Amino acid sequence: MDNNILERMSQELEAAKSPEELQEIWRKYLGKKGELKILLKSIAAMSDAEKSVQSPAIQAAHKKALDLFAQKEKSLTQAEAGKKLLSQAEPLRLQKAKIGHLHPITQTIRMLNQTFTEMGYSIMDGPEIETEEYCFRRLNVPSDHPARDMQDTIYIQEPNILLRTQTSSIEAHVLEDYTPxxxxxxxxxxxxxxxxxxxxxxxxxxxxxxxxxxKTSLKDLFGTIEYLFKKIYGPEVKIRFRNKYYPEVEPGVGPDMQCFNCQGSGCAVCKGVGWIEMGGAGMIHPNVMKMAGLDTKKWKGFAFGLGLDRWVMAKYNITDIRTLLGGNLGYKYYKNESTL
Ligand SMILES: [Zn+2]
Known part of the structure; x- marks a missing residue:
């Protein structure tokens, strides 16, 4: 017999990479009309003398071929199974679980922090439970001052311990604790x-x-606020400053932004005015500076307090403040909502 048959088959098996190729090899060598099968069948027609010489070699080659084939089939099946597992694993990797995103308030705080740190500001924190002294008195709001009526305070222990009504309370601490x-x-x-x-x-x-x-003036305050509005809402944003009264500043101003919901024509969000009050600001009152022990001849200062929730609502077109602390994950905003 042709000794090369086994060798050829072995090489072809080695190169085979798919069950289809394997089938083709089977057909070529071991199928009905396969080379080895024909050899095997030819034994029957041989003379006894031929048989005794050729039969054992042909039988051995056939058996060897079957073994080689079984071996290859096994390794290929394992490889195929591995491939299948990988292909199933792929979509699992792609379907990453939805883990949500940062709250719009956090996103806005981070955006503002970024803008201010770029301008050389530091970020500071203060206690939410405050004393009457730091929430009011040190900000030029004595207990009999009419401005107290402007804020309905939640007291923990009247009249001294309360939940801060404004972050100006942090200002009172900063002015006292740090050297300008x-x-x-x-x-x-x-x-x-x-x-x-x-x-x-x-x-x-x-x-x-x-x-x-x-050296700092109202001009710096206007410049800072204007820069901030443009940075957050884009260069087209329309703002205006109005004279306002806040006891901790003199003079006081209030920055308004044209209503994000109606673009100035008046709606429920802006209460028909077309403008939204975005915070309060002004030059720090000399009394506030003096109470913190600062020399008002040497130091000048300005302060601003932004109504952060309004900034968030304007940024993300949210028309109901309750949404910000609500638990409805399916919330979607609708621009120019008509059912306000
Ligand atoms: Zn409006």
Missing amino acids: PFKVVCPGRVYRNEKVNKSNHFIFHHYQGIVVME
Whole structure:
């Protein structure tokens, strides 16, 4: 017999990579018309003399071929199974579980922090449970001052321990604890005894800024606020400043932004005015500086407190403040919502 048959088959088996190729090899060598099968069949027609010489070699070659084939089939099946497992594992890797995203308030705080740190500000924190002294008195709001009526305070222990109503309380600490010059921002949660509705909540957020330097003016304050609005809402944003009264500053101003919901034509979000009050600001009152032990001849300062929730709502077109602290994960906002 042709000794090369086994060798050829062995080489072809070695190179085979799929069950289809394996089948082809079987057909070529071991199938009905396969080379080895024909040889095997030819034994019957041989003379006894031929048989005794050729039969054992042919039988051995046939058996060897079957063994080689079985071996290859086994290794190929294992490889195929492995491949199949991998192909099943692939979609599992792609279907990563949804783990959510940062809260819009956190996203906005981080955006503001980034903007202010780029301008050289430090970020500071302060206690949410405050004393009357740091929440009011050190900010030029004595207990009989009419401004106290403007804020319904949630007391933990009347009249001294309370939940801070404004992040200006952090300002009182910063002015006392640090030596100027400094530029600081403080994001934080504040509390007031408010009735909850679409535009008010008893828990909300302020973003306070405090700057104390030898030379600084209202112009710097306007520039800072304007830069901030443009950075967060884009260069087209329309803002205006109005004279406002806050006891901790003199003079006081309030930055308004054209309503994000109606673009100035008036809607329920802006209460028909077309503008939304975004915070309060001004030059730090000399009394506040003096109470912190700062020399008002040497140091000047400005402060601003942004109504952070409004910044978040304007940024993400959220028309109901309750959404921010609500638990509805399926919440979707609708621009120009008509059912306000
Ligand atoms: Zn509006």
